[in-house]
Amino acid sequence: MKRPFYWPTFWDALALLLWGLMLLRYWWSGRLAVLLHPDYHWLAIGAGWILVFMAVWRGVALFQLPKKLAAEHIALLPRRWSLTVLLAIAVFGLIYVPRPFASEAALARGIAEPVRVTRSQPQRFARNTPPAERSLIDWIRTLNVYPEPDAYADEPVNVVGFVIHPPEWDDNYLMVARFVLTCCAADAYPVGLPVELSGDRREFAPDSWIAVQGIMQTETLDGQRRLVIQPDEVVAVDEPENPYEF
Amino acid sequence: MAQLNQGLTLFLSLLVEATPFLLLGVAFSSILAVFIDERQLIAHTPRNPVLAAIAGSLFGCLFPVCECGNVPVARRLITQGAPSALAIGFLLAAPTVNPIVFWATWVAFRDQPAMVFWRVGLTILISVIIACVFSVQKDLRPFLQSAIARYLPSPAPEPAPALSGGGNSLLSKGTFLLQSTGTVKLDQPLMATVGAAALPTLSWQTKLQAVLEMMLQEFRELGAVLVMGSAIAATVQVAIPREWILALGQGPITSILAMMLLAWVVSICSTVDSFFALSFSSVFTSGSILAFLVFGPMIDLKNISLLLTTFKARAVVYLFVLAAQLTFVFTLAVNLYTSW
Numbered sequence: 001m002k003r004p005f006y007w008p009t010f011w012d013a014l015a016l017l018l019w020g021l022m023l024l025r026y027w028w029s030g031r032l033a034v035l036l037h038p039d040y041h042w043l044a045i046g047a048g049w050i051l052v053f054m055a056v057w058r059g060v061a062l063f064q065l066p067k068k069l070a071a072e073h074i075a076l077l078p079r080r081w082s083l084t085v086l087l088a089i090a091v092f093g094l095i096y097v098p099r100p101f102a103s104e105a106a107l108a109r110g111i112a113e114p115v116r117v118t119r120s121q122p123q124r125f126a127r128n129t130p131p132a133e134r135s136l137i138d139w140i141r142t143l144n145v146y147p148e149p150d151a152y153a154d155e156p157v158n159v160v161g162f163v164i165h166p167p168e169w170d171d172n173y174l175m176v177a178r179f180v181l182t183c184c185a186a187d188a189y190p191v192g193l194p195v196e197l198s199g200d201r202r203e204f205a206p207d208s209w210i211a212v213q214g215i216m217q218t219e220t221l222d223g224q225r226r227l228v229i230q231p232d233e234v235v236a237v238d239e240p241e242n243p244y245e246f
Numbered sequence: 247m248a249q250l251n252q253g254l255t256l257f258l259s260l261l262v263e264a265t266p267f268l269l270l271g272v273a274f275s276s277i278l279a280v281f282i283d284e285r286q287l288i289a290h291t292p293r294n295p296v297l298a299a300i301a302g303s304l305f306g307c308l309f310p311v312c313e314c315g316n317v318p319v320a321r322r323l324i325t326q327g328a329p330s331a332l333a334i335g336f337l338l339a340a341p342t343v344n345p346i347v348f349w350a351t352w353v354a355f356r357d358q359p360a361m362v363f364w365r366v367g368l369t370i371l372i373s374v375i376i377a378c379v380f381s382v383q384k385d386l387r388p389f390l391q392s393a394i395a396r397y398l399p400s401p402a403p404e405p406a407p408a409l410s411g412g413g414n415s416l417l418s419k420g421t422f423l424l425q426s427t428g429t430v431k432l433d434q435p436l437m438a439t440v441g442a443a444a445l446p447t448l449s450w451q452t453k454l455q456a457v458l459e460m461m462l463q464e465f466r467e468l469g470a471v472l473v474m475g476s477a478i479a480a481t482v483q484v485a486i487p488r489e490w491i492l493a494l495g496q497g498p499i500t501s502i503l504a505m506m507l508l509a510w511v512v513s514i515c516s517t518v519d520s521f522f523a524l525s526f527s528s529v530f531t532s533g534s535i536l537a538f539l540v541f542g543p544m545i546d547l548k549n550i551s552l553l554l555t556t557f558k559a560r561a562v563v564y565l566f567v568l569a570a571q572l573t574f575v576f577t578l579a580v581n582l583y584t585s586w
Contacts (some may be wrong), residue, residue, distance in 0.1 A: 012462060019469070023262060035259040047266035054465075057458055082470035086461070091471050093497060099257045102247040160566070185259035186512060 001103075006062060008071065011056035012085050018090030020051030025094060033242040034098045037181045100178050101244035103164040103206040106190035122204070131155035131216075136178045137245040139227075141193040149218040150225040157229050160211045160237060163204045164192060168222060174201040176212050181244040188244065194221055195229045211237045247485055253334070257480035258512070261473065264548075268472055269465065274391040275318040276460040280453050282497045286330045295331040299377030302328075302335025304371045305342035316340040317552045319465050324556070327533035331381035337570065339373035341516040341543035342366065354520035361520075361532070364580065365539045371493060372540065372572045379568060391554075468552060477549030482547070495526070498581040501534035502574055509542030516543035533581030541573040 017201035025044050026032040036044060090103075129138055131152070136159045143152075161176040177192030195212055196219065197203070204210055221228060291301045306316075318339040324330075341347065343366055380386075387395040389558075422484045448456070451571040505526070521537045545553070545566050553562045 012466070015466070016462070019265070023265065026262065032262070034255065035262045040263065043266035044262050047269050050269055054458060054462060058462065078468070082466045085470040085473050086466065093258060093261075096254060096258070098258050099251050101252055101255065102248060105252045183514070184263040185255050186479075187261070206447060 008079070008137055008220070009058060009062050011087070013055050013062065013077075015083055015086045015090065016051050016058060017055035018094065019230045020048045020053075020055060020089065020110035022049065022090050023048030026098075029097075030241060033244070034100045034185065036184045037244075038242070039246060040183065042128050098185075100239075101171050101185070101188055101190070103177070105164065106164055106177055106179070106192070107166065110199050112222070113124075132158045135159060136176070136193060136243055137180050137191055139193060143227065149216075149225055151218045152227055153218055157216055158211075158213050158230075159193065160209065160240065161192065162239075162243075163201075163206050164207050165201055165206050169194070171202070171229075172197045173221065174204060176210060178245045179243070181246055191245075193229055194226060195231055197231070197234065209239050210234050248375050249358055250251070251279045253480050253484040256483055260476040260479060260548075263514075264472055264476065265469075268468060269461075271316065272318060272461045272464040272468065273457075275322065275464065276457045278319065279322055279460060280456050282493040288323070288332070291332055291399075293329065295329070295378050295381035296327045296374065299374040300370070302332035302337075302377055303335045303339035303343055303373040306340030306342070313519050315548070317556055318468065321394060324390070325394060327398070328468040329381065330383060332376040332387070332451045334565075335373050335377035338376055338565070339369050342369040342540070344510040345375075346474060347520075347543075349518050350518040354374050354524045355527075358527075358532075361536065361539070364536050368573075368576055369537065369543075370583060372544070372576065375572060376565065376568045380564075387462045389557055391556060391558060394556055415497050428525065432586060460574040467555065471551045471555060472548065475513060475550075475551045478549050479511060482511050495530045495534070498531055498533065499578065501531045502537045502581065505530060505538040506541045506570065506573065509538040510546050512542075512548040513548035514542065519543065533577040536580060537573050537577040540577070544569045544573075 023044050026035060032041050032044060050060055099190070117238040124125065129142075134142065134157075139157075139159070143149075159176060161178045164175040164177050168174070174194040174195050174197065175194050177190050179188040179190050181188050195214075197219075197246065211234070212229055212231050213227045213233045217228050217230045218225055292298050316337060319340070320333050323333045323336060347452065348366065349361060351362045351365055364465050382388065385399050387399075390398070472575070504522075508526075519541060519542055523535050526538070527535050545562075550562060550566070557565070
């Protein structure tokens, strides 16, 4: 006797498999870093494997004796409806390539202020890090501890970030910025430092990545005394594998 | 276009971050359903509303689930005939009062260990108060979605363990596991049947099968809800400029309101929300950070949709209003009367 094919079981298995693969795909393709802090990657990867395992278990049921595949299940949401949502999102997640936040998001979240929201525990980022080795977030944290710009004048700078063109600044100023993650992209906040170029900032398109080497100067920008990078060299670089800082 | 990308990245990030915890939650709740006889647990909890509420708030230490996972457990406690104080206490406190969250908060606020104790203490206090309020309502059924309420026993002087006394099992709807040893009902409350009625006779393999079956059912349902919640949270985050929320952050009152609003909107999992709160701790008052950590796990945008799978809108509104007011009053007191 030919066994009937159990479509509900098949859809369950497919939904689980696609969800698992969606999580694992972000890991394989290295895009997990765009979504999550590296400390939590193992959670997403583990969840992906568990879902794949559950899909296999469900798939095996398709080929077993049909001893328990009864008709109706009482659910608060209609089963088909939940399955459709899960399947649709998994397919979307498998196709869509998440992109890290860019300059528009940074401007929307308010990066123009020199001292923005940052984590506490500034003592960990004491000034004993040599200036040339400080990343953008190190600079911002250092500034948070001791905000007087003149204290840093003539210190060497060497940072990598993406380009923002703040609309209210002159055409020879741009901002080199990074997003900082504490947990996942939901809590990303931007930090950045102004750069005074010798030429026009249109040479570096918004969202392109640059490495800036130079020295710190104090200038008045937007009516505020701020630390501004006087670059010796600005070069275009590739987007780093992990676009965020922590 | 850039905004759309930002919204989608946020959406996926929330999903990818919450999925492991959702899985952990449904796994715990399924394992408990099959391997632990909650009737025993419920039978040993005090009937006095205050004591039951305290017991419920501390249950989180046994069931380390975040707010994505506590609804299924609370739902099962209710269908097993737990007193309302116990279930509500658990529902509100479990996402915060459990070892995983305690540890995460401790790591995040290493330099402010008081935050951990304030968070846990205040959560227990508020949960117990709300649970006592709800315990006045002896019969929870008017507050529950009808699909859940129909599994509750009629209001009896002694809340009887659900499903033990039968009714006509032939007439009940649901998914059934037909075996040579008898018929086992396979949906949620029916898992209670597995746990309650057939527990001694089931083999390990059958139990494992039942755990996976239940995990699948809960994941299917709550996963779809999580998708909707994350979509709403991502949309609101992109649509409302964050500066508006942050601009409120300095005063003792506005900072608390702002952080509560933020906690509600961002809907971040209680296991990781302390890291998120940490990013605000340098500009926001301590009381407002505390409000974020206490209020967020109790009720947020994502979790409202989960709560609505169990409770009627009216009950969710009561929970929301009570939790919001109590959190506000207590954290305002922290801001005004402590130097911490």
